[in-house]
Amino acid sequence: MTLFLETLIGGLLAGTMYSLVAIGFVLIYKASGVFNFAQGSILLFSALLFVTLLEAGIPFALALIPTIAAIAIMAVLIEWWVLRPLTNRSAMTLFMATLGLSYVVEGVAQGAMGANVHALDIGIPDLPIFVGDLLISQFDLVAAITAIALVAILALIFDRTRIGISLRAVADDTRAALSVGINLNRIWQIVWTVAGITGLVAGLLWGARQGVQFSLSLVVLKALPVLIIGGFTSIFGAIIGGLIVGASENLAEAYIGPYIGGGITSWFAYFLALLFLFIRPTGIFGERTIQRV
Amino acid sequence: MTDTTLTLDRNISQPIVVRERKSGQYWLWLLLAGAYLALPTFGNEYWLNAIVVPFLILSLAGIGLNILTGYAGQTSLGSGGFMAVGAFATYAFLLHLQLTFPIALFLGGLIAALVGFLFGLPSAKIKGFYLMVTSLAAQFFLEWLFLKVPWFYNYSSSATISAPRLDTFGINLNNSLGKYYLVLTVVAVLTWVALNLVRSQTGRNWMAVRDMDTAAAVAGIRINHSKILAFAISSFYLGVAGALWTFAYLGSAGVQSFGLSRSFQILFIIIIGGLGSISGCFIGAAFISLLPLALDVIAQTLFAGRVDAGLLQNIQKAIFGALIIWFLIKEPDGMARLISSWRSRLSIWPLRF
Amino acid sequence: MSRRSFASRMLHGAVFATVSLGMVAGAAISTASATEQYIPLPTYRVGPYASSGSLWWAGTIDYFRYINEVEGGIDGIKINFEEFETEWSPDRTVEVYERVKNGKNGSPLAFFFTHGTPATYALIEKAAADKIPLIDPAGGRTESIDGTVFPYAFPLLFSYYSQASTGINYIAQKEGGLDKLKGKKIVTVYHDSAYGRATQPAVELLAEKYGFENIQIPVADPGNEQSPQWRRVRELKPDWIFLRTWGVSTVVAIKTAQRFGFPADRIIGDVWAGSESDVIPAGDAAKGYQALAPYPGGTGFEIHDRLKKHILDAGKSDLRDHEVLRRGQLQHRPSERRARG
Numbered sequence: 009m010t011l012f013l014e015t016l017i018g019g020l021l022a023g024t025m026y027s028l029v030a031i032g033f034v035l036i037y038k039a040s041g042v043f044n045f046a047q048g049s050i051l052l053f054s055a056l057l058f059v060t061l062l063e064a065g066i067p068f069a070l071a072l073i074p075t076i077a078a079i080a081i082m083a084v085l086i087e088w089w090v091l092r093p094l095t096n097r098s099a100m101t102l103f104m105a106t107l108g109l110s111y112v113v114e115g116v117a118q119g120a121m122g123a124n125v126h127a128l129d130i131g132i133p134d135l136p137i138f139v140g141d142l143l144i145s146q147f148d149l150v151a152a153i154t155a156i157a158l159v160a161i162l163a164l165i166f167d168r169t170r171i172g173i174s175l176r177a178v179a180d181d182t183r184a185a186l187s188v189g190i191n192l193n194r195i196w197q198i199v200w201t202v203a204g205i206t207g208l209v210a211g212l213l214w215g216a217r218q219g220v221q222f223s224l225s226l227v228v229l230k231a232l233p234v235l236i237i238g239g240f241t242s243i244f245g246a247i248i249g250g251l252i253v254g255a256s257e258n259l260a261e262a263y264i265g266p267y268i269g270g271g272i273t274s275w276f277a278y279f280l281a282l283l284f285l286f287i288r289p290t291g292i293f294g295e296r297t298i299q300r301v
Numbered sequence: 302m303t304d305t306t307l308t309l310d311r312n313i314s315q316p317i318v319v320r321e322r323k324s325g326q327y328w329l330w331l332l333l334a335g336a337y338l339a340l341p342t343f344g345n346e347y348w349l350n351a352i353v354v355p356f357l358i359l360s361l362a363g364i365g366l367n368i369l370t371g372y373a374g375q376t377s378l379g380s381g382g383f384m385a386v387g388a389f390a391t392y393a394f395l396l397h398l399q400l401t402f403p404i405a406l407f408l409g410g411l412i413a414a415l416v417g418f419l420f421g422l423p424s425a426k427i428k429g430f431y432l433m434v435t436s437l438a439a440q441f442f443l444e445w446l447f448l449k450v451p452w453f454y455n456y457s458s459s460a461t462i463s464a465p466r467l468d469t470f471g472i473n474l475n476n477s478l479g480k481y482y483l484v485l486t487v488v489a490v491l492t493w494v495a496l497n498l499v500r501s502q503t504g505r506n507w508m509a510v511r512d513m514d515t516a517a518a519v520a521g522i523r524i525n526h527s528k529i530l531a532f533a534i535s536s537f538y539l540g541v542a543g544a545l546w547t548f549a550y551l552g553s554a555g556v557q558s559f560g561l562s563r564s565f566q567i568l569f570i571i572i573i574g575g576l577g578s579i580s581g582c583f584i585g586a587a588f589i590s591l592l593p594l595a596l597d598v599i600a601q602t603l604f605a606g607r608v609d610a611g612l613l614q615n616i617q618k619a620i621f622g623a624l625i626i627w628f629l630i631k632e633p634d635g636m637a638r639l640i641s642s643w644r645s646r647l648s649i650w651p652l653r654f
Numbered sequence: 655m656s657r658r659s660f661a662s663r664m665l666h667g668a669v670f671a672t673v674s675l676g677m678v679a680g681a682a683i684s685t686a687s688a689t690e691q692y693i694p695l696p697t698y699r700v701g702p703y704a705s706s707g708s709l710w711w712a713g714t715i716d717y718f719r720y721i722n723e724v725e726g727g728i729d730g731i732k733i734n735f736e737e738f739e740t741e742w743s744p745d746r747t748v749e750v751y752e753r754v755k756n757g758k759n760g761s762p763l764a765f766f767f768t769h770g771t772p773a774t775y776a777l778i779e780k781a782a783a784d785k786i787p788l789i790d791p792a793g794g795r796t797e798s799i800d801g802t803v804f805p806y807a808f809p810l811l812f813s814y815y816s817q818a819s820t821g822i823n824y825i826a827q828k829e830g831g832l833d834k835l836k837g838k839k840i841v842t843v844y845h846d847s848a849y850g851r852a853t854q855p856a857v858e859l860l861a862e863k864y865g866f867e868n869i870q871i872p873v874a875d876p877g878n879e880q881s882p883q884w885r886r887v888r889e890l891k892p893d894w895i896f897l898r899t900w901g902v903s904t905v906v907a908i909k910t911a912q913r914f915g916f917p918a919d920r921i922i923g924d925v926w927a928g929s930e931s932d933v934i935p936a937g938d939a940a941k942g943y944q945a946l947a948p949y950p951g952g953t954g955f956e957i958h959d960r961l962k963k964h965i966l967d968a969g970k971s972d973l974r975d976h977e978v979l980r981r982g983q984l985q986h987r988p989s990e991r992r993a994r995g
Contacts, residue, residue, distance in 0.1 A: 011889055022881060043430060093630040099430060100376055101629055104572060107565070108625030115619030119612050123704035125905050127935035134939065136915045143888065145913050218906045219935045223702045223878035229561075232434055261882035262889075269449035271846065271874045273882055278438035285427050285434070351752040445874075448846060458855070459775040459795075459848035461744075551748050553776050557847070557875065558745045610737035611699025618700075 010141050015262045016255055021148035023234075023254020024155040025217075028210035029227050030234040030246035031158065032203040037240045038179040039199040040091060041099060045106040048228030049113035050204050052220075054079055055211030056117050059126040059220045068130075076205060082113075083200035091196055114225060125221040130212060151213045158209060159243055162202075171198060179241070233281035239294025248292060253277045336485055346477045350550075354481055356583075356590045357488045358545045363570040363582030364495050365538030370568070371576035372499055373531035374511025375424055379436035380539050381563035382443030385556050387413040387540020388547040389453045392462040396455060402467045402474070406487070406544050413540020414533040416443075421532025425525045428514075440564055447556035454555070463553030480549045487545060491538060496579055498534070507531055508577070539567075569621060573628055575635025584636045593617055690734035692761040693718070694754040696769055701741040702876035703901035705931045707769070711737070715972040716965045717957075724964045734761065740773070742901070747773035748780070755784055765789050765808075771849040774798075774807070782806045792817070792925045792948050796852065811948040814852035817924045818896075820946055822860050824922060825894050836865035841887055843880075843907060844898035846872040853898055853924070877903025884914040897923040897945075904932040912939035919943070 029051065036044045054075055061071040090105055134147040166172035177185040178195050186192055214224055230253070238249025260276045284291065341349065366380050391409030394400050400408070420439040424432055447453050447460075454462050467474040467483065474483050498504055506527045509517035514524050547554040566589060574585025596617050632639050695714065698707045715735065722732045738753075740746040747768060757763045765787040768774045774794040781788045782805065788794070791810040798807035812820075825840065826832040842857060844850030854870060861868035869890060871883050877899060884907075887895065895916070899907050904927045911921060919942030928945025936943075965971050 015885060018881065018885060090626055090630075097629075097633075101633065103376075103430065103433075104568070105626050105629045107568070108622040108629070111622030111625070112619045113622075115615040115617070115622065118700060119615030119619065123611060123700055124708065124931060125705045125902055125935040127937045129937065134909060134913045136913060143915060147913065218878055218909060219902065221702065221705065221902055221905075222700070223876050223902055226876075226878065229437070232437065236431065236434055258882060258885070262885065265882070266886075269872075270883075271445060271449065271872055273879070274445055274874055275438060275441035278434065278441055281434055282423065282438055285423070285431050289427070289431065347752065347756065351749060355749075448874075458851055459772065460851070461772070461775055461848065463779070465779070551745060551776065552780055554745065555772065555848070557743065557772070609699065610697055610739045611704065614700045614739040614741070 011262070012259075014142055014144075015258050017142070017144055018148070019255035019258030020251050021145060021152050021254070022258065023250040023252070024152040024247070025148070025210070025213060025250075026227075026230050026234050026254055027247045027250030028151070028155045028158065028206070028213065030231045030238070030250055031155075031162070031243055032206040032210065033231055033235055034241065034243050034246050035162075035199055035203040035206065037235075039175055040196050041182075042091070042102045042106060043099070043240070044203070045103060045228065046086075046110035046113055047203065047207055047231070048225035049110040049117065050079070050082065051207040051211040051214075051227065052222070052225040053082070053113050053117040054204060054208040055128070055215045055220045055224060056121045056126070058208065058212065059128050059215065060121050062128070063126065075208060076201075079204035079208060080197075080201045083204055084197050086200055087193060087197045092193065110225070110228075114222075118222060123222060125219040126215070128212065128215040128220050130216045132216065134217065147217060151217075154209065154213065155247065158206065159247060162206075162243060165202075171195075175199060230277065233277035236281040236291055237284045239291030242291075242293035245291055245293030253280065256280055333489060336489075337482070341478055341481065349481045350477050352590060352594070354484050354550050355546075356586050357484050358542050358550055359567070359570060359586040359590065360583045361488050361491060361545070362539055362542035362567050363574060363586050364492065364579060365535045365542060366567050367571045367574075367576065367579065367582050368495065368499070368507070368538065369531050369535035371571055371578065371581075372504060372511060373507040373528060373535075374514075375421075375528060375531060376429070376433045377436040377532075377535070378433055378561070378564045378568065379420065379439040379443070380567040381559040381561060382440040383413050383417055383536040383539040384543025384546065384563065385443055385447050385559035386416045386536070387543035388554065388559070389447055389462060389556075390540065391544035391548070392455075392464065393453070395464055401471075402464075402469050402483075402548075403487075406541060409544045410537040410541040413543070414537040417536020417539075418529060418533040421529045421536075424528045424532065437561075440561060444556055444560060459555065461553045461555040462547060464548045467548060484545055484549050487541065491541065492579065495538070499579065503527075503530065511577075569625060571635070572625055573635055575637035576633070578635065578637035581635045581637030584640065588636070592620070596620070690732050690759065690761055691728065691764065692754075692758040693733055693735045693764070693767075694750065695735055695737045695767060696740045696747045696750045696773070697737050698740050698742045698769070700739060701901075702878065702903075703742040705935075706901045706904070706926070706929045707742070709929060709931050709973075710769070712971065712973040716961055716970075719970055719972075720961055720965050723970075724960070734758070740769070742770050742772075744770065744772040744776040748776050751777055751780065755786060768794070771795075771814075771852060772847055775848050778804065778807050793849070793852070796856075812925060812946075814924075815856040817946055818853040818856035819860065821896050821922050821924060822857065822864075824946075825896075826864070829893075832864055838866045838894070839869065839890065839892040840866050840894045840896060841869045841871060841890060841892040842896040842898055843871050843873060843883060843887070845877055845900050845903050846874050849900055849926070850898045853896075857896070873899060873903050873907070876901060878906055880906050880910045881913075884910040884916065887911070887916060888914045893920070895921045897921050897927045899923075900926045901932070904929070905936050908933070908936040908943055909939045917942065922946070 029047070032047045033044060036042055036047070057078055058071055058075045061074060062068065086109065090109055094102055094105055132147050132150045134145070136143045137146050166176055174185070174190045174195055175198070177188065177190060178192065182192065211220070211224060214227060234246060234249040234253050237252055238245030238247070257273050257277050261270070261273050265272050340353065344353070362380060362384060366377065369375050369377050387409045390412035391405045394405035394408050395402065420435065423435050427435060454460050465475065467479065469483065472479070474480060499507070506517070506522050509520065509522055510524050510527050518524050543559060546558065551558065570585035570589050571582060572585070573588050574583070575581025596613060600613055628635060695711065697711045698704050718733045718735050721727060727733065738750040740750060747770060751766060755763055763786055766777070766781065766789065768777060768788055768790050771790065771793045774788060774790045777788055778795060778798065785806060788807045789810065790808070792812040793814065794807060794809035795804070796809065796813040796815045798804035798809050799813055822840070823832070826835050829835060829838065842853070844853070850872070857868050869892065871886060873880055873883055880903070897904065897907055904923070908918065908921070911918060918940060921943050923943065923945035925946045925948055928947060933940045933943065966973070
């Protein structure tokens with residue numbers, strides 16, 4: 009029984025880490041209709057930059073400023089060179105463009121900052137807490153709290169600030185937003201920056217957990233099933249999706265894994281997503297789309 | 302006053318016959334002859350085995366993916382997995398049934414087609430982006446399968462498969478020239494089949510499904526059959542390419558040769574070469590094969606070899622990504638369209654329009 | 655070539671080989687027109703294994719530079735080394751091999767470093783057909799120790815079986831004797847590739863012989879998420895762990911072990927899991943972690959002094975990230991006692 013509870017709790021907490029990454033995707037998808045495959049590379053880039061600054065001796069809080077500035081600059085460049093020329097193209101074309109973009113960002117990040125593994129200490133020791141006989145990872149707990157805090161902050165931004173409302177308008181109906189006078193390009197830049205900052209937070213947490221290096225960008229492959237289950241357009245859905253994926257993945261590995269050789273976490277989440285696609289194609293919290301001829 | 306009435310100096314009841322230019326076909330035969338006769342005579346072994354053979358195999362894989370993504374419009378990131386199926390299936394036929402290589406290759410392709418058929422079944426209900434996720438599921442599952450089930454690689458400790466003899470009806474083709482001819486023949490035959498396929502009703506159905514499948518269904522095309530057929534045929538090509546890659550190029554391979562980066566590589570080939578164009582696959586494959594070499598040579602000559610190999614690799618990555626974006630923006634039909642528009646511009650040069 | 659220079663080249667070759675963890679088996683008989691010995695290096699500076707490999711290349715390249723600049727080459731023949739990026743992929747190593755197997759600028763290929771066990775497996779038959787020695791230090795195909803069967807494969811220093819044996823022997827030593835191993839549980843966490851699986855047969859045999867329970871837990875490539883594996887470790891509660899990971903999977907393994915409360919001093923890594931660049935990023939989690947090494951630890955050897963004086967201090971080193979050294983000195987270094995092998 010303890011094993012089941014432990015695996016469940018561990019899985020749920022790990023799932024919040026997936027949600028953190030997925031939130032960045034949702035933001036961009038809501039505002040620009042693009043599934044941004046480059047989110048993983050941007051995550052890697054920002055985490056690497058931050059760690060390099062830290063290692064150069066700049067204190068933690070100060071190092072955040074140039075990193076966020078770099079993210080903003082990158083968002084502007086992406087909007088200029090990738091999004092604007094590809095306006096009105098199909099979603100698949102945009103996706104493939106972000107595929108190319110991920111290669112560019114990865115190449116630049118690793119070329120400029122090296123391929124070494126960097127340790128990242130954000131002040132949370134990765135030691136277990138024991139509740140009775142139950143092992144809970146302290147780090148994962150903090151990550152979960154961060155994810156919730158992030159969602160709360162984002163919710164506040166979307167509800168209360170002018171920019172947030174503009175974002176929601178753009179997500180709802182792009183043409184109507186344009187007709188009201190909202191600067192679409194500016195909004196895209198802002199969304200990509202916010203998504204990049206979300207990615208930075210996720211990157212820092214993932215990096216602290218397992219070292220900042222190249223494989224960090226592979227975390228995007230886990231975000232896909234999360235988004236399919238939770239829906240592409242809902243942040244809350246991203247959280248729920250992450251929880252479901254995290255829990256089921258770990259439980260499956262613990263209980264089904266030993267019978268078929270182990271290591272099924274690489275594809276289990278995808279098959280789960282496939283199942284959801286048959287039952288509820290747009291995800292639990294996604295919007296239904298109607299295809300017209 | 303000029304007489305503006307048109308006069309015909311022939312009988313109006315005779316039909317006007319438009320003859321298709323035959324010169325294109327002659328070039329193709331010339332190319333084939335060159336590939337069979339000239340290249341082995343004048344090329345050196347390194348070029349044949351390290352450049353031309355992988356180029357041909359990647360073109361074949363590109364044709365496979367192009368059938369699915371370029372012609373039928375179903376995006377798939379599972380190409381690597383299907384190539385692996387072909388490779389391991391061919392291995393099983395070679396090992397356990399001791400079949401001659403071409404037959405084992407064909408049967409291996411059929412098994413890959415079967416697997417493609419299975420993973421293509423969801424395409425009836427799932428479209429577009431979500432279908433891509435299905436293909437990713439296939440990719441990851443197949444990667445896992447060929448590592449975890451030792452039967453596939455005959456319980457070898459390194460999880461790799463290899464074929465010391467490429468027995469083709471008695472002749473062992475496992476030498477540099479033999480492998481080249483084997484690959485060339487297979488690719489030539491399958492390309493011919495693909496060309497005919499895409500110009501037939503099947504191909505037209507695929508393009509209809511790609512452009513707007515609801516409208517195609519309304520027009521009476523059986524879209525589900527069409528899609529699943531595309532999956533099966535595409536996987537056949539990918540499977541054959543995978544088997545050739547393992548046995549006629551590398552010599553021995555494990556499932557790591559067919560990972561997600563391989564799927565991306567093939568997708569890049571068809572994006573750069575041109576979605577929906579068979580000749581584009583060859584151009585794209587040539588690009589992907591030669592660009593790293595070209596960059597290496599440039600680096601060596603310009604910087605006298607003092608460039609960090611890792612930096613070069615990262616630059617190459619960034620260039621690839623930038624090229625993909627550029628092609629998608631400027632010329633979504635890829636290099637094939639670029640080249641054909643250059644040709645048509647050249648034919649009326651120095652006029653512009 | 656006259657016999658005298660052939661003999662002195664052999665001597666130089668032996669010296670060069672021992673320190674750069676390679677052995678030129680059979681001297682390179684160069685043509686009269688070659689002025690340099692071509693040595694291609696299929697390296698990986700990109701990807702999840704780059705951090706482990708970069709220290710290795712630094713050692714090799716610094717030593718080659720030392721030979722070229724300070725010693726004037728091997729008997730006057732300078733080494734022309736060239737790097738090729740492979741990302742640890744056996745496919746790409748095979749491509750590199752095909753490219754370089756005919757040598758360069760008149761210098762034939764004397765031998766080929768594979769720098770990776772999967773690549774050795776891929777090339778072992780090709781190299782035998784081309785008659786080019788493959789060198790794989792502390793790794794490669796264990797069966798290739800038998801030179802009568804594999805005449806062109808040279809696994810140096812350690813094979814995987816001897817690594818397994820050394821590891822188990824060290825564990826036995828800690829337990830107080832080989833007979834004390836009976837009934838103990840030793841889990842091997844391994845990278846799921848030809849590399850990681852190479853020790854399985856040996857450990858199995860030893861388990862049968864000495865009566866300990868042998869459990870193997872795979873980590874899928876590249877191993878950047880290992881919670882399920884270490885959760886299973888926690889469930890199994892083994893006495894010792896034999897770590898057979900490489901690249902980023904080592905860092906993640908050590909950190910995840912800490913997260914699941916498994917003590918680091920009960921983890922013994924093999925030669926490739928003991929790279930400094932993998933252990934330092936693990937930080938505090940690696941305190942007490944031990945790994946095998948094919949040479950005595952420390953930097954107090956004459957060759958280190960020579961390299962330091964001529965290459966490192968002169969700024970000609972290939973060591974990209976002096977940070978690795980500096981960080982190691984600034985931080986409290988995780989204590990690494992190395993098992994002698």
